[in-house]
Amino acid sequence: MKLLVVGVGDCGCRLAAEFVRLQRRARAERNVNIVAGAYAINNNQASLAELAAIEAEFWHPILIGRDYASSDVSKLNEFGAKLARDERDRIMAAIRATPDFFETDAFLLIAGAAGGVGSGGISVIAQMLRQRYVGRPVYAVVTLPFESEELNSECVCNTAICLKSVYKVADAVFLVDNERFKAGDGAPPQKLGESNRKIVDIFYDLLCASGAVDSKYVGARNLGIGDVIQTLAGWTAIGVARAELTSARFSFGKSVDFQKKGGGVVKALEAMNAALSALSVDCRLEDAGRVLYLLSAPIREASLDMSRVIGNRLSELSRGSDIRGADFPGERNGIQVSALISELAYVEKVKSYYDRAATLISERGK
Ligand SMILES: Nc1nc2c(ncn2[C@@H]2O[C@H](COP(=O)(O)OP(=O)(O)O)[C@@H](O)[C@H]2O)c(=O)[nH]1
Numbered sequence: 001m002k003l004l005v006v007g008v009g010d011c012g013c014r015l016a017a018e019f020v021r022l023q024r025r026a027r028a029e030r031n032v033n034i035v036a037g038a039y040a041i042n043n044n045q046a047s048l049a050e051l052a053a054i055e056a057e058f059w060h061p062i063l064i065g066r067d068y069a070s071s072d073v074s075k076l077n078e079f080g081a082k083l084a085r086d087e088r089d090r091i092m093a094a095i096r097a098t099p100d101f102f103e104t105d106a107f108l109l110i111a112g113a114a115g116g117v118g119s120g121g122i123s124v125i126a127q128m129l130r131q132r133y134v135g136r137p138v139y140a141v142v143t144l145p146f147e148s149e150e151l152n153s154e155c156v157c158n159t160a161i162c163l164k165s166v167y168k169v170a171d172a173v174f175l176v177d178n179e180r181f182k183a184g185d186g187a188p189p190q191k192l193g194e195s196n197r198k199i200v201d202i203f204y205d206l207l208c209a210s211g212a213v214d215s216k217y218v219g220a221r222n223l224g225i226g227d228v229i230q231t232l233a234g235w236t237a238i239g240v241a242r243a244e245l246t247s248a249r250f251s252f253g254k255s256v257d258f259q260k261k262g263g264g265v266v267k268a269l270e271a272m273n274a275a276l277s278a279l280s281v282d283c284r285l286e287d288a289g290r291v292l293y294l295l296s297a298p299i300r301e302a303s304l305d306m307s308r309v310i311g312n313r314l315s316e317l318s319r320g321s322d323i324r325g326a327d328f329p330g331e332r333n334g335i336q337v338s339a340l341i342s343e344l345a346y347v348e349k350v351k352s353y354y355d356r357a358a359t360l361i362s363e364r365g366k
């Protein structure tokens with residue numbers, strides 16, 4: 001699957017840059033293209049310049065509203081929305097000029113919900129793309145603030161407004177709870193860099209598998225772009241995890257072979273459970289309308305069993321969601337499971353931002 005990535009604001013632009021890194025990796029490791037181009041829309045020239053070292057061919061910075069770069073108004077959602085509306089023609093013209101524009105399967109817009117530029121800009125841009133390019137899905141990746149930011153009422157209100165407006169215009173919204181990707185020690189910029197890599201890496205297998213043309217990477221049940229598009233709707237969580245295979249699988253002989261297969265199924269379940277506990281946002285499987293899993297395993301003959309067991313287990317856990325599954329011979333020494341939990345009817349975090357923002361706004365009105 002080939003995406004046209006659009007990052008808005010500081011957080012959005014940094015994550016968009018990570019997608020360019022992912023494209024380079026997909027090209028080198030798996031001979032597939034997953035990103036046609038990445039646009040970085042921001043009012044801060046210095047932070048755009050920091051990202052300029054990445055591969056020029058795919059990278060397109062767009063500076064907007066530079067006069068407000070250090071102003072306090074730029075921390076508000078409504079300001080970000082105004083900037084994007086004011087610059088709509090320039091933004092649309094730039095995106096339209098992407099070399100492989102008509103070969104991209106979907107738009108992926110990214111922003112931090114708690115800020116201003118990205119928080120307000122993302123829905124305006126999503127709406128423009130949706131109106132102009134009917135039939136091409138518009139997906140959003142929205143990061144939810146760190147716990148330490150939540151005492152700030154502006155941050156809570158920006159987040160709620162961003163979520164509410166992006167949900168209305170995007171085909172699906174990937175929720176990414178920053179708190180879940182918090183990196184360990186280190187200075188702030190490196191820390192964010194580490195979190196950003198972890199966030200973007202979750203998409204790697206799904207994008208590569210749905211784009212594979214190389215027969216080396218074709219599984220027993222292939223992941224089609226249609227499977228991904230059919231799965232994605234509304235609030236969405238994404239996760240990936242891996243279980244290592246021990247060296248026992250290199251043994252020969254019938255009985256060992258049988259054990260090897262059974263062991264593989266156990267490992268696959270282990271990876272699936274780990275993926276579900278590493279989802280990008282806390283949610284319950286039973287609230288999902290649609291689920292997709294992708295199994296990446298080295299053993300072709302065993303993968304069908306593994307896939308069946310994972311599918312059955314997900315079906316039990318989700319109590320009847322629409323489940324799609326596929327496999328992909330991408331891994332060598334382990335089993336990796338990627339999961340999309342989509343069309344979530346309820347997400348605790350979203351509800352909590354809506355409630356807190358409503359209280360803050362009504363208090364302000366008093
Ligand atoms: N994961 C991640 N989150 C970020 C990053 N930068 C900022 N954020 C988060 O996004 C929120 C919005 O900030 P920012 O992107 O700076 O605002 P904007 O420039 O006005 O769009 C912050 O409160 C953080 O929670 C980043 O590089 N990675």
Ligand SMILES: [Mg+2]
Binds near residue numbers: 044
């Ligand atoms: Mg900013």
